[in-house]
Amino acid sequence: MTVADDIRAKGMRMTVQRRLVLDALRRARHHITAEEIARSIRASYPQIDPSTVYRNLEALERLGYVTHTHLDDRVTRWRRADSPQHGHLVCRRCGSEEEISMSVLAPLAKRLKGEHGFSADLAHSAVVGLCRECAG
Amino acid sequence: MTVADDIRAKGMRMTVQRRLVLDALRRARHHITAEEIARSIRASYPQIDPSTVYRNLEALERLGYVTHTHLDDRVTRWRRADSPQHGHLVCRRCGSEEEISMSVLAPLAKRLKGEHGFSADLAHSAVVGLCRECAG
DNA sequence: TTACCTGCAAACTGTTTGCCGCTGT
């Protein structure tokens, strides 16, 4: 079943705008912000409103097609749900970002599950701290 | 050296407002938001402006007296830097919060330091996921 | 006396919402 069919099967429509948001996410190598998605779409389709992008991201997240993460600012970053999951290390001094394998985070997730019954989503928020250079 | 003396030694002033912010943080059992601090101060001193609270939190953080953390919303939470550090588990479905010992997080911090040279501040952002009840 | 600090008002960023006409199914 295609994405479009699945969306329709859930009583929703596959509109041009929805497809453009999906495409923008498909093109992105990493997480991108709603504003970046809107900007990249509006480069070719200037009439498309940022609020439409927000509404579509929310809808697509409900359907399980996209997810979001938080780095160390107030901005939400989006990615396709089927792109490879990974953690983030963000330096609070220089702002550098490093992606890390989920396997590094897995032992903590396991422990939180065992000791607290908590199913942690360790890809959801970046780990903040000081990178090698800034820690000196 | 008292806090006031230290602040003065750094060329800054100990104002009534600054002391009130410090006091509000001292009274709080857990992290509180700037808005909660402002509200609690304004209950007795209505003329004190929220922006003054923000400016003082920033100044006190620079001096190392307070730190902030992020749960799963857009709101910054503050605490005194000398209050006991701990991690947070926040349920994305029911919103419940649980505090956890830093010792649970320490192995990850150690590994990030060893493998990536990254000094992680694992108290800075809450771990988001599903609590025992919501995970089912 | 002299910077630092304050209250006030206004700006700002990222995001959400109400309205109403449009369009996919």
Place this chain on the structure above:
DNA sequence: ACAGCGGCAAACAGTTTGCAGGTAA
């Protein structure tokens, strides 16, 4: 045809900033 959806403009929350006068040291 009838929901869902889009564009537009306005509202929103949390926070930041410019200004001009006030106050700690």
